[in-house]
Amino acid sequence: MRKILVIGAGKSASYLIKYLLEKSESENLIVIVGDVNFSHAKKLTNEHDNAQAIMLDIHDRQSRQSAIQNCDIVVSMLPARFHIEVAKDCVAFNKNMVTASYISEEMHKLDKAARDKGLIFMNEIGVDPGIDHMSAMQVIDRIRSKGGKVILFESFTGGLVAPESDNNLWHYKFTWNPRNVVVAGQGGAAKFLQEGTYKYIPYNRLFRRTEFLDVEGYGRFEAYANRDSLKYQSAYGLDNAKTLYRGTMRRVGFSRAWNMFVQLGMTDDEYTIEDSENMSYRDFVNAFLPYSPTDSVELKFRHALKIDQDDIVWDKLIELDIFSSKKMVNLKNATPAEILQKILMEKWTLDAHEKDMIVMYHKFGYELDGKKHQIDSTMVTIGEDQTYTAMAKTVGLPVAIATLAILNEKITTPGVQMPITKEVYEPILKELENYGIAFKETEVPYLGYNPLNL
Numbered sequence: 001m002r003k004i005l006v007i008g009a010g011k012s013a014s015y016l017i018k019y020l021l022e023k024s025e026s027e028n029l030i031v032i033v034g035d036v037n038f039s040h041a042k043k044l045t046n047e048h049d050n051a052q053a054i055m056l057d058i059h060d061r062q063s064r065q066s067a068i069q070n071c072d073i074v075v076s077m078l079p080a081r082f083h084i085e086v087a088k089d090c091v092a093f094n095k096n097m098v099t100a101s102y103i104s105e106e107m108h109k110l111d112k113a114a115r116d117k118g119l120i121f122m123n124e125i126g127v128d129p130g131i132d133h134m135s136a137m138q139v140i141d142r143i144r145s146k147g148g149k150v151i152l153f154e155s156f157t158g159g160l161v162a163p164e165s166d167n168n169l170w171h172y173k174f175t176w177n178p179r180n181v182v183v184a185g186q187g188g189a190a191k192f193l194q195e196g197t198y199k200y201i202p203y204n205r206l207f208r209r210t211e212f213l214d215v216e217g218y219g220r221f222e223a224y225a226n227r228d229s230l231k232y233q234s235a236y237g238l239d240n241a242k243t244l245y246r247g248t249m250r251r252v253g254f255s256r257a258w259n260m261f262v263q264l265g266m267t268d269d270e271y272t273i274e275d276s277e278n279m280s281y282r283d284f285v286n287a288f289l290p291y292s293p294t295d296s297v298e299l300k301f302r303h304a305l306k307i308d309q310d311d312i313v314w315d316k317l318i319e320l321d322i323f324s325s326k327k328m329v330n331l332k333n334a335t336p337a338e339i340l341q342k343i344l345m346e347k348w349t350l351d352a353h354e355k356d357m358i359v360m361y362h363k364f365g366y367e368l369d370g371k372k373h374q375i376d377s378t379m380v381t382i383g384e385d386q387t388y389t390a391m392a393k394t395v396g397l398p399v400a401i402a403t404l405a406i407l408n409e410k411i412t413t414p415g416v417q418m419p420i421t422k423e424v425y426e427p428i429l430k431e432l433e434n435y436g437i438a439f440k441e442t443e444v445p446y447l448g449y450n451p452l453n454l
Contacts, residue, residue: 001028001029002028003032003070004020004029004031004072004075004403005032005071005073005075006033006034007034007064007067007074007075007077007086008034008078009033009040009044009077010077011391011392012100012176012391014387014396015400016392016396016400017044017051018388019396019401021048031048031050031052032051032054034067036057038054038055041056058082064086065089068090068093071095073098073407075099075399075400076101080101080102080104083099083101084106091110091117096121097120098121098125098403099123100123100126100130102129103124103416107121107416111416115414120417121415122402122418124418125398125399125402125418126394126399127358127391130394130395131379131429131437132362133420134424135429138426139375141422143364143375148373149366149368150366151240151365152242152243152374153236153245153364153365154362155245155246156211156223157249157359158221158250159391161173161356162355165351165356170254172251173356174345175350175358179337182337182341182344183267183269186267188203189203189227190206190228192230193229193241194245203262204262204263206262207256207258208259210255213249213361216440217380218357218380220252221251222249222250222254222255223249223361224255225247229244229246229247243365253312260305261340264304266284267336268335271336272333273335276339277329277330277334278328279339281328281343282322284339285297290304297323301317301323320343330342351386355382355390356382357381357390358391358393359378359380360439361377362375365446373443373446374443374445378440378442379437381393381436381437393437394437397435401427402419405428410427
């Protein structure tokens with residue numbers, strides 16, 4: 001039996017493990033799931049005959065290396081910062097490796113060692129990054145094969161709540177790591193290319209510079225810019241493109257409301273708040289507002305951010321109970337971002353039977369035979385419940401399919417890489433269609449850059 005070691009049994013691992021276990025008989029597999037929380041690993045293996053749950057602490061070098069030595073390929077579903085230790089062990093013990101995370105500088109430095117040993121370290125093979133890479137390159141390569149020249153590429157992804165479970169005024173619930181949502185966009189200005197001109201949006205303006213997108217059957221969305229839209233310019237072969245823009249999708253109105261937290265400083269993760277464990281939610285909000293012996297916290301908040309009393313934004317705040325004097329932070333030495341995350345998780349966590357949704361939208365502008373054309377490509381996936389989410393499906397299935405393809409030597413090019421070659425993306429995208437993850441392409445008049453607010 002061939003052994004696949006999956007390290008990490010978090011939210012994104014459910015479909016990955018389900019897929020591998022469904023293939024275990026025909027593919028002669030034993031799926032070993034290791035997690036520091038043994039109960040998580042045991043739950044996802046579900047006592048399957050071809051599964052084994054183990055307690056695995058990534059910081060325990062001996063047990064980590066023993067588990068890696070005892071398998072044929074490693075899938076790391078750990079937080080991104082822990083991949084590198086797994087990767088080094090994979091080099092030492094000649095094991096291929098798959099992750100859904102971005103390629104870090106440390107991971108990139110292992111490229112030569114991996115190539116020298118003929119090892120495949122496949123990264124960025126989740127949804128974003130992952131399905132976005134593969135679906136984009138499939139269209140870009142097709143345009144080039146016809147003699148076309150890509151001059152515009154815009155790409156957007158959103159992890160959202162499904163319409164049938166959309167029951168709050170923000171039209172949003174957490175479908176992945178809440179911390180990443182709270183601190184999104186920090187760490188420098190967003191940068192992108194628009195009609196040949198480099199553009200920059202500082203963090204304090206990021207959520208007021210949005211683009212509108214309409215997805216057939218699902219209505220209107222908005223998108224704000226990712227921090228670095230130019231990261232994949234060379235990898236995609238788009239050095240001569242005039243417009244490159246990558247963004248995150250939300251329902252219309254989310255960004256304007258979220259901007260309130262940004263402007264007050266509630267998303268800051270750089271310092272801790274004194275005596276935070278004894279604060280009420282109301283105390284937390286008041287800490288960012290001017291002192292007044294007479295004005296209420298609500299009045300000061302509305303005045304500071306110029307919010308009218310009949311503005312829907314105000315209703316969104318009330319819905320979160322952030323002015324409650326009874327609800328307590330109960331977090332010691334917490335940063336503002338950590339406290340805000342706790343408040344939001346009370347209202348934005350999926351219930352057991354609620355569903356999430358992944359939406360992806362690409363725009364391709366190209367020149368062919370002296371004329372300009374545009375293709376819009378969209379994908380929508382709805383989850384099943386709190387465990388088998390659309391996020392877990394679109395992250396886990398590409399990881400699982402790639403893992404099996406490497407194990408079966410259908411993907412053979414060695415080195416640290418992401419899925420942008422036909423060898424990788426064509427069979428994976430084809431198989432994803434069997435699971436309802438498919439793109440709808442539409443030829444539309446070439447519009448160039450979006451002139452709304454950018």
